[in-house]
Amino acid sequence: MAEKFINKKDFISNLPKIYGTYTGGFLIFIILMAIAEQAGMDAKTIGILFVAFTVAIYALIGWISRTVQVDAYYVAGRQVPTVFNGMATAADWMSGASFVAMAGGIYFGGYTYMAFLVGWTGGYVLVSSLMAPYLRKFGCYTVPDFIGTRYGGNGARFMAVVVLTLASFTYVTAQINATGTIASRALGIPFELGVWVGLVSILLCSMLGGMRAVTWTQVAQYIVLIIAYLIPVFWISNKNGFGFFPHLMLADEVARLNDLEATFGLVKNAAADIKAAGVPGGLKSISVPHSDVPAGGMAAWKFISLAICMMVGTASLPHILMRYFTTPSVKAARKSVAWSLFFIALLYTSAPMLATLSKISLLDPNLPTGLIGKPIAEIMQIEWVNAWINVKQAFIADFNGDGVLQLNEWFMRGDVVVLATPEVAGLPYVISGLVAAGGMAAAMSTADGLILAIANALSHDIYYKIVDPKADVRKRLLVARALLIVIGAAGAYIASMRITSILGAVAWAFDFAMSGLFFPLVLGIWWKRATRAGAVAGMVAGLGSGTAYLIYVGPKFMAQTPWLGIDHLRFGIIGASVCLVVMVVVSLMTEEPDSATQKMVDEVRVPSGKTILGKAH
């Protein structure tokens, strides 16, 4: 019955009503929790209820969206309207890291860190102008599906799957890790168990309905995460009188931070001092200006090169590109990219504001919440300071032994900025519960998109297209679901071993993707002369050289001096450049693609007419 319901045109036209009701219901739930808090419900129960309630709703949506059809499973039946696909993409895109760590990154990194903001938004211009509409016209189920059909042959398809898997898996363990952290904190269970609880929640959303289920849960998750991010930002800003609309009104606070930095002095602690004081790992003190641009050409190049890697990486990440396969038309795919970035921008433009609010609250001695310059004994009496120090998320090291807190003596983990700011600013606990639910939504939605991208590529491109092309629909979907579980379990297992730190930064996923996939995708559409040999050689050389360079400069590997400031976060610049050169040279050396392929490229370039690949392929 549910199957029929979700297939009907009615369902699509009723979407605004359905999600409107859902949003209203969620707001009522928040109010009920606030009332319960006033009535004396304890913080722990509120946290549990927030996470349990939202996850139960996602699971319900996942169950309603179950399907036994191939095109519903892989591309949500290609009926997702532009605005809703925009919301789903935004949730797919904004990971636990964006939600929890981004404001913290800006808090510690200031202007320099904001290269990530430019990179993670500017990439969508590339997605819309170079990629999404053409891939939609192609009618593929997965990104390797395009590579495999455009260039022909299993070699190209296989290499594309390799790049996809490497990039997405690097990313997914971090997401499962984040769901585990939040689940363990909110539910009060050990981290190792929290990871598996997180995984089960993730799989509940995707197992039965594939892309269709993930789409409708991601929309629901976006609504939760954006409410959870924006309420504290506006509340804190208004409560402390910083301005009614923080985005437009925090200029004074930014200027004030500049003055405070000058007064307090920005000191970079020596590594030996930090070690001697026993500062727990991962905690940092502020040593970089908030809004000042660091001097010199090298600093500018580091900003730009990081932005380039993140932008080009964005346009090559398969779990994002595949969201645009689900729109009803090419036109809708283009519009949908615009809506995606709009919904992403709502959170990304708020992150610097949250960082500013959080920093001014802690630094400004004129504010009751200010810590710097106060006696340490007095600070240790503050409840939230104590709580976070106890769980090793904050630390005080009195380097000069004067008993007064200096700026360089206050250590904190970046995540605390989002997780603790409501508490620091004295908001009721219900807001902290809301933030936990938002973080969970952000991490779950990204994990779902990533696991699905890997499982779909393996089931469609490896199993169906290469291993067993005669497999029937039932068998294909069975394999797809089995792979979801296997990949999810592998990610959760690695996350539960707490070795994610050696798996590297989220930025690596972008660098891997751009090294191997960007040019084969772009040139496949924009350059008819690109050949199979060129694409395969480009992917192998790009991924190979990028990875080799990563091992050469990676601080945990050979740790050699980076060339021209291209460090381990930026190795995609090497990989993608090598990929481009090799692909062009080899393409020109080999015979030009046959006329059928050239005709196919011509067809991809116009929106009208049938897709290249049929509805069931």
Add this chain to the structure above:
Amino acid sequence: MSNKERHWEKTKGLMMLTLAIWFVFSIVIFMFGESLNNGSFLGYPLAYYMCAQGSIVIFVVLIFWFANRQEKIDEEFGFAERGEDE
């Protein structure tokens, strides 16, 4: 030149224009971040403002503009999709 070729020429032109604007606001302005920060917008230092909000807002507007322009081009040459609504 056939209809298809002319359509592709115009599409390419729009792509290049879009990417040129993108290039300015994602890369070029941040080459001059230091001097840019002497200016201000809404009271914020300009380079700080551009990466916190300015460029992001410009990207959103740019993609909407691009999508509309491309639709016009497709219609002009008769390549717009028919019979499929949003």
